[in-house]
Amino acid sequence: MLATPGRLPPAAQDARWAYETKQDGQRVVVYLPGDAGMLLRARSGEEITAAYPELRPLARALGRTPAILDGEVLAVDEHGRADFQLLQSRMGLAHAPARAARMAARVPVHLVLFDVLLLTDPLLTTAYAERRRRLESLSLQGPYWSTPRAVVGHGAEALRATREHGLEGLVCKRLDSVYEPGVRSRAWIKIRNMRAEDVIVGGWLPGKGRLTELPGAVLVGQRSADGRLRYVGGVGTGWSTAERTELAALLRAAATGSCPFDPVPPVPGAHWVLPRLVGEVSYSTRTRAGLLRQPSWLRLRPDLAPEASAADLPRDLG
Numbered sequence: 011m012l013a014t015p016g017r018l019p020p021a022a023q024d025a026r027w028a029y030e031t032k033q034d035g036q037r038v039v040v041y042l043p044g045d046a047g048m049l050l051r052a053r054s055g056e057e058i059t060a061a062y063p064e065l066r067p068l069a070r071a072l073g074r075t076p077a078i079l080d081g082e083v084l085a086v087d088e089h090g091r092a093d094f095q096l097l098q099s100r101m102g103l104a105h106a107p108a109r110a111a112r113m114a115a116r117v118p119v120h121l122v123l124f125d126v127l128l129l130t131d132p133l134l135t136t137a138y139a140e141r142r143r144r145l146e147s148l149s150l151q152g153p154y155w156s157t158p159r160a161v162v163g164h165g166a167e168a169l170r171a172t173r174e175h176g177l178e179g180l181v182c183k184r185l186d187s188v189y190e191p192g193v194r195s196r197a198w199i200k201i202r203n204m205r206a207e208d209v210i211v212g213g214w215l216p217g218k219g220r221l222t223e224l225p226g227a228v229l230v231g232q233r234s235a236d237g238r239l240r241y242v243g244g245v246g247t248g249w250s251t252a253e254r255t256e257l258a259a260l261l262r263a264a265a266t267g268s269c270p271f272d273p274v275p276p277v278p279g280a281h282w283v284l285p286r287l288v289g290e291v292s293y294s295t296r297t298r299a300g301l302l303r304q305p306s307w308l309r310l311r312p313d314l315a316p317e318a319s320a321a322d323l324p325r326d327l328g
Contacts, residue, residue: 011080011125011190013181013200018165026186028142028160029168032179032200033122034092034295035084036101040121042069044076050083061104064114064154065121071150079145080125080189081155085117087298091176095297121155127189138197139185172203178295179203204292206308207232208321211287212239212270213280214261215246217254224258228307229280230291231271232323240323241275242300245291248307257310260287288314288321300324 019027038058041049048069050059062083085097099117103110126145127133133141142160150157161168162185169180179202187197209230217226227246231239249257264283269275288311293302300323311319 011192011198012194013183013198014194014196015202016182016196016199017201018169018180019182019199021166024165025163026184027165028138028162028183028185029165030124030160030181030183031158031172031177032181032202033082033084034094034178035082035097035122037080037082038121039127040068040077040079040081040123042072042075042077042079044072044074046070056104058101058104060107061100061102061110062114062119062121063107063111064118068121068150068152068155071152071155072148076128076130077126077148078128079123079150080127081121081123084120084122086120092178093298118154123150123155123157124160125189127191134189134191136188137185138183138187138189141189169201169203177203202294202304204294204304206290206292208311208314208319209242209245209289209291210239210285210316210319210321211261211264211283211289212241212285213277213282215244215277215279216281221254224254225261228257228261228289229271229275229277230289230302230305231285232321234323235325238272239270239285240300241271241273241277242296242323243293243302243305244277245289245302245305245307247305248291253307253310260310285316288312288316288319296324 037053039051046069052058084092087093096117100113100119126141129144172180182199184197209232211228212231213229214225215227217224227244229244231241234240261283266282266284269282270285290308290311291305292308293305295303
């Protein structure tokens with residue numbers, strides 16, 4: 011069962027919903043047959059048990075009670091936050107168990123459990139509130155797995171807390187919702203926290219098809235502490251056709267043969283421009299290298315010169 015992107019439920023319905031922290035990991039279904047065995051399946055249906063050997067002791071956590079659990083595998087950074095880029099070093103190793111074991115020692119994962127689909131008997135048609143109660147009664151807390159708390163009501167406060175702690179976002183789940191395998195349901199709503207920052211345009215990539223003569227993406231950067239313009243990613247969404255056309259004219263007028271980024275990013279086919287255009291973009295998080303994830307163009311900032319903008323890298327990246 012998948013969540014639909016959306017907004018917080020109306021305040022008048024707040025008490026009918028539970029709120030869970032949105033995780034940034036690999037969704038898995040955990041099969042515990044009650045015979046000390048365990049099987050993990052990804053959303054694609056692929057078996058990935060061997061990719062995460064540190065989770066094997068979970069097989070004995072419920073003794074002989076068969077269960078099917080829904081959760082997400084995370085890799086956590088030094089600040090205790092889920093880091094999908096870090097997790098990618100662990101994904102895709104189901105067919106390389108020796109390497110998976112070596113990586114488990116370097117980048118251990120943590121399994122977050124948030125639903126139970128079977129506990130001796132099937133629970134798919136049981137309301138979320140009761141499924142959640144049964145899940146919490148299992149007390150599944152271990153060295154590499156846990157059952158984080160869900161909050162009933164107080165959605166606005168829960169969302170605010172995820173923003174203040176720099177978390178991915180919030181998942182809202184209707185208390186009376188049944189579990190619909192494979193369905194993207196309005197009974198579950200996901201809200202991704204987005205951030206906004208100033209960036210300096212240093213280049214662009216041509217579009218394709220009807221956008222051949224227009225920018226398909228702009229290449230943007232932010233200043234590091236030593237004054238260099240560091241590349242932070244390409245932004246290819248967020249414009250109307252008119253805005254894209256306007257931007258194309260500005261980019262042509264600022265064309266240069268030299269890359270303004272230091273170091274030069276590996277972007278084949280890039281057209282470089284003088285770093286004098288400032289824009290504002292939204293994004294979800296950053297990679298460990300400082301690149302923006304899911305960036306989208308918000309607006310051009312003609313009122314700001316680059317030196318007067320807030321287009322600065324965070325201190326820990328600059």
